[in-house]
Amino acid sequence: MTFDILMQAFALVFRLDVMAIILASAAFGMFVGAMPGLTATMATALLVPVTFFLDPVPALGAIVTATAMAIFAGDIPAAIMRMPGTPASAAYTDESYAMARKGQLDLNLGVNLTTSVLGGLIGVVILVLCAPVLAEFALAFSSFEYFWLAALGLTCAVFLATDNPLKGFVSLLLGLAIGTIGIDPAAGFPRFTFGSVELMQGVSFIPAMIGMFAISEILRGATAINAPSEMITQAIGNVFRGVGSTLRKYWVNFFRGSAIGVVIGALPGAGADIAAWISFAVSKRFSKEPEKFGTGHVEGIVDAGAANNSALAAAWIPALVFGIPGDSITAIVIGVLYMKGMNPGPTVFLQNPQLIYAVFIIFVLANLLMLPLGWAAIKSARQVLRVPQNVLIPMILIFCIVGSYAMTNSYYGILIMLIMGVFAFLLEQNGFPIAPIILGLVLGEMFEQNFMTSMIKADGSFLAFFARPIAAILGISTLAIWALMIWRVGIAKQPAPAQ
Amino acid sequence: MRVNDIVSGTILIAAAAAMIAYTRTFPSFPGQHYGPDLFPRILGVLLIIFGGLLVVRGLRARVAGAPLVSAPEWATRASGLVSVGLVLGVILAFVLFQNVIGFIPLGIVSLVGLFLWFGVKPLQAGLIGVASILIIHWFFSSLMRVPLPRGLLDPFL
Numbered sequence: 001m002t003f004d005i006l007m008q009a010f011a012l013v014f015r016l017d018v019m020a021i022i023l024a025s026a027a028f029g030m031f032v033g034a035m036p037g038l039t040a041t042m043a044t045a046l047l048v049p050v051t052f053f054l055d056p057v058p059a060l061g062a063i064v065t066a067t068a069m070a071i072f073a074g075d076i077p078a079a080i081m082r083m084p085g086t087p088a089s090a091a092y093t094d095e096s097y098a099m100a101r102k103g104q105l106d107l108n109l110g111v112n113l114t115t116s117v118l119g120g121l122i123g124v125v126i127l128v129l130c131a132p133v134l135a136e137f138a139l140a141f142s143s144f145e146y147f148w149l150a151a152l153g154l155t156c157a158v159f160l161a162t163d164n165p166l167k168g169f170v171s172l173l174l175g176l177a178i179g180t181i182g183i184d185p186a187a188g189f190p191r192f193t194f195g196s197v198e199l200m201q202g203v204s205f206i207p208a209m210i211g212m213f214a215i216s217e218i219l220r221g222a223t224a225i226n227a228p229s230e231m232i233t234q235a236i237g238n239v240f241r242g243v244g245s246t247l248r249k250y251w252v253n254f255f256r257g258s259a260i261g262v263v264i265g266a267l268p269g270a271g272a273d274i275a276a277w278i279s280f281a282v283s284k285r286f287s288k289e290p291e292k293f294g295t296g297h298v299e300g301i302v303d304a305g306a307a308n309n310s311a312l313a314a315a316w317i318p319a320l321v322f323g324i325p326g327d328s329i330t331a332i333v334i335g336v337l338y339m340k341g342m343n344p345g346p347t348v349f350l351q352n353p354q355l356i357y358a359v360f361i362i363f364v365l366a367n368l369l370m371l372p373l374g375w376a377a378i379k380s381a382r383q384v385l386r387v388p389q390n391v392l393i394p395m396i397l398i399f400c401i402v403g404s405y406a407m408t409n410s411y412y413g414i415l416i417m418l419i420m421g422v423f424a425f426l427l428e429q430n431g432f433p434i435a436p437i438i439l440g441l442v443l444g445e446m447f448e449q450n451f452m453t454s455m456i457k458a459d460g461s462f463l464a465f466f467a468r469p470i471a472a473i474l475g476i477s478t479l480a481i482w483a484l485m486i487w488r489v490g491i492a493k494q495p496a497p498a499q
Numbered sequence: 500m501r502v503n504d505i506v507s508g509t510i511l512i513a514a515a516a517a518m519i520a521y522t523r524t525f526p527s528f529p530g531q532h533y534g535p536d537l538f539p540r541i542l543g544v545l546l547i548i549f550g551g552l553l554v555v556r557g558l559r560a561r562v563a564g565a566p567l568v569s570a571p572e573w574a575t576r577a578s579g580l581v582s583v584g585l586v587l588g589v590i591l592a593f594v595l596f597q598n599v600i601g602f603i604p605l606g607i608v609s610l611v612g613l614f615l616w617f618g619v620k621p622l623q624a625g626l627i628g629v630a631s632i633l634i635i636h637w638f639f640s641s642l643m644r645v646p647l648p649r650g651l652l653d654p655f656l
Contacts, residue, residue: 053644166549167553186535187535389617402602414593422587
């Protein structure tokens, strides 16, 4: 049985067209990740209009491959130009640059590449082992469990992913509120549509996301297009020299980083960038030589380089099993899954196990491909990084416009993109995080549906929300985090620092 | 534009109040205690509470001397404002005129215009602009079968 499914999955993946798409998205991911200012989330957002026209397996394969490459490629400009290619590399950008200044550019890039590949593989192994087991477990879940799970996920997103929980919560509520536009999930009444037929289906998700992640980024880039940067001029030699001995010396760091990455990634709402920050901090805290941190020391890079790639795969665990995104990339993936008619949740594992296994296979492939492609990216980094921002930004803008248009085949998609882009830009300028809005928008309908079903079942008795054992555990955990947050806001009486 | 939390909090409270008021127009169904207005109302109440907290925080910052509205660095430069205006203008132009003018002409004008403003050399800007629009058009229109508007070029395509 399992063997059959595995064979089907292999047949889905090992086809010429799928392989070609994976290779192309790998190159695309490397490029986007290596360009400072373009993030892995943005790579996903730009890919979605294309994946819309593909079959499920190549569509998911493109996203998996592009993001895995982008998270690694972000390390390259961090070391060469002191500019993280993606936020996931920001935690150790200064450390990497300091290493490069000391003449250890080769070692830095080699360690980054190797820990990315191995950390990514650990994340995939955990994903493959945990997801099916959890899915079986989740089959018994009712609306109460899903309600608390979504509540817990949304709470974690705010609690972990932002340094300003108050503004994070506001962003989340705004996302949920935007999600209420359209036909309501319980009674089928059109809400806040103001007579527009297009709004009945809700705010079109992909254009909204392109607006929030790409247009706001383009606006920011356009305001700082001629910002100077300094490239390290040191030639790149054999990047693998000394990597083996470094890993032998810091193998504990490698496994600790990967483990932290898996846990943070699997927690709903927090992804690769948070994993890198936390594992880097843990590395420094437990290091035998913490005084070396900041002077170009490789130890923390082993931790964080592994953590951000292992988080990427682990973020798919809650996304596939519960339909609750582990980070902003999987939030987009969930949107794609719905478009493909593969509603994420435990039943996908029963109905379409071959698709799930195909995704697993692509994950392994992508991480293996990262070694040669990453090496090639490092070797050609100097040429790639010379692509001027003033050519790139207008091109991405046109691509966003066409992509949004393609989602609705009308100007409506472009309009949604414009409105959400300006909205996100203004919010970000004022310190409101964007990721919780997307999570609210994606989870809104499921959250409300489970809430309404539970309310109707409980008929006003709030104790029913805690009557089932797993629901009770999830519910109490959620309430405990809320209490902790209120307490933190309560004791932090001093005015917020000016932004 | 950066505004003090008093302003953002007040806008939030107003928007949430409007949302709650609007839910009063939603129908209720006989025998159903919980209708389509319940969830938006809960969100509205929470937004008002958090908006109030933002106002309190903003007032504290104001007492400590923070300005009510401050312009970020790019907004103080004319070039920064023009850059943002151009990007938004191009998107708006596509919303308003793409059906009449068509993707290819509008795309070329927008792309070359942005290149020139951002300081790409004219010859380079023209070549890259025309080539990329044609490639994007081919990719989406022929390969992905997206009906990109032909506009002025309708008789020729």
